[in-house]
Amino acid sequence: MGTQGPDQDQYARSNSHQITDDEKARQKEIDEWLPITGSRNAKWWYSAFHNVTAMVGAGVLSLPYAMAELGWGPGVVILILSWIITLYTLWQMVEMHEMVPGKRFDRYHELGQHAFGEKLGLYIVVPQQLIVEVGVCIVYMVTGGKSLKKFHDLVCKDCKDIKLTFFIMIFASVHFVLSHLPNFNSIAGVSLCAAVMSLSYSTIAWSASLAKGVKSDVQYGYKAKSTSGTVFNFLAALGDVAFAYAGHNVVLEIQATIPSTPEKPSKGPMWKGVIVAYIVVALCYFPVALIGYWMFGNSVDDNILITLEKPAWLIAMANMFVVFHVIGSYQIYAMPVFDMMETVLVKKMNFKPSSALRFIVRNVYVAVTMFIGITFPFFGGLLSFFGGFAFAPTTYFLPCVMWLAIYKPKRFSLSWWTNWICIVFGVLLMILAPIGGLRQIIVQAKTYEFYS
Template structure:
């Protein structure tokens, strides 16, 4: 029979006290970090957060993508992307709480569970950062361009103002909004953005119908050479991939929904995703198909630029875009803020504070603004980022994690579905950056910095 002396009792008591202090410190940090600080979201929060994340500036480039893909391949790729990304989004929602008593609140946490602590980080974090920072940069450019288009439409006789200044004006609101602490605190901004996305998409296709099919419309490929047509095709694949980009923040959105063993978060989250995907279909398909039908291969890489009249409608649509990308920027910036703030307080042992948050977030907004001002190649950026980063995190990384964790029976329906998505996603990842990089190079030939 073992005996326990007073020394052992004191030692156990001290250990217990240390554990309690560590747990209290961890809880305090989790309550401060943006992703885990608030878990009282409703299912409709999921709906409009997902719409805001998904239906971004990419919808405006879909008619241009159709012009480079052609009718047959274009329709197939649009529909296939909608189906594949809905399937992979369902997988993400299911995997959020696959381990009883544990929630994977961040994309990289799920990656670490699937691939191991270190390898999971190396695989997921770089891709997620490229996607989220890339979207924020592209939205800086989009917001600036839409503000400039609004100004030029409303006041055509006014003095021309550089795009640089409009990007700065757009960035100025983010120096304020970025200090909202977490996802639930930006729900109002996100709701406004979701409504705006449906509004400007409707304006895009309705104004196109009003214009009617243009004289001498041409549905052939835009490029004159075969090589040019092939590379434009690759760029268009990236544009489509960029349009379906909500997966990078889906676990973070689901983390804000309360969960119990009886009522797991996947129920309300999936309901929100279904509503979001119906809205996505209502935005994407009419804009892509009607825009291409009306303008053919002469359509611009932003459908609103092709629609010059009526001026008040175009001005209004551009302001809708501005409001929407304000919300989208915040949705994609929040996980980046979470990563940066986690690094500062957990790894570098900074004290969680308002001043730390103020410095980190302002520096991030300034970085995305400066990069957007320096490289405002809208179409090329969509193609490059769309293929290089969105294809893995949206089209096939969820499938690889599903295979690694659930290990479905070989040659079963689940096994085939995942492998088909992986192969198609790999093809997309390899081909589309080639076209996007070419577009950037062509744009850069005639571009002067900060003009």
């Protein structure tokens, strides 16, 4: 009584083995269905244009305005520092993707769990990553709608005025279709088009500014009349710069699409793509920021294409390029969110992986981001607030904290100092920038009419 014979024991072992095999088969089926792990045949140039699309977004158009709030000296220093620090932290993430032999950290939160523990890693990374990705999608809804409206107003000056709300809805309608592309590699064509567009409208922005020449009554002093206004605007501008360097939130997910073997790890092609992307970022950011501010001084708008009104056909074309670019950017940032939602539904709540599930989840997400974008289209303030609150941690210092936790470099070594300098810079950015952004939102909200 109570003991098992050899046959029963063997049956139990074979049964548990069978369960394990079934679990493995189900896991494999789910991984092949999920957007991030569904396809691993990307080439290095996929990394290049995905990173350009993720990074060179609406943020580049607000850089001359950020320069106007920062001033020449601090503005140039912060732009260059941000470029160097974010390239360094991006390198860290590429290196950490496969630091455990035989395992790939395909998602930002998986790396966080390895560094901080199963539960703490999720609590630290997932809320910040979601704020960034959902925040970007909302801001891009607003940007896409505003650029469409600007295009319409330039091309058809005598037409009846149409509310921004309707333009945001037109922009969202594209995503109700594109969001059903299954994984990262399936949006490669959209992403390539978006990357080309970002380089195009950035070039138009700085070359049209240069062609206009320096404004006759140009002023480079701070625009705000009071000291407190100047300080708050300075802080908000820090958030604008942080928003411009936001690609880290999707970098591990992009790297997950590249094939990897012990002989040829994915970090080789990924890093090659990142270098190309960062060269393109420099070619877009620095000329737009410096030439835009040089030509217009502190009278520049929070979107330089609004300041540039002539030649009308060129500015209309640039606005259309922005629309095409943010279509691609929205998809790049939405894909990891789709992956999170679908993972929870399939793995935790045991829904069956299906087209119907994907159809409902993705349409609901697009509808929610559209509704929030229509309700709160405070473009400049949104950039600053999200830029400081969530982009600074995930971009500037969270990779450094993970690096220190995992690799434990020797105290006071070069690696130790480099990481701590990045952490201090990032923490200051995280604390200060949202203050300025929140004030901007409050100031703009005073005169705002809902659904106008």
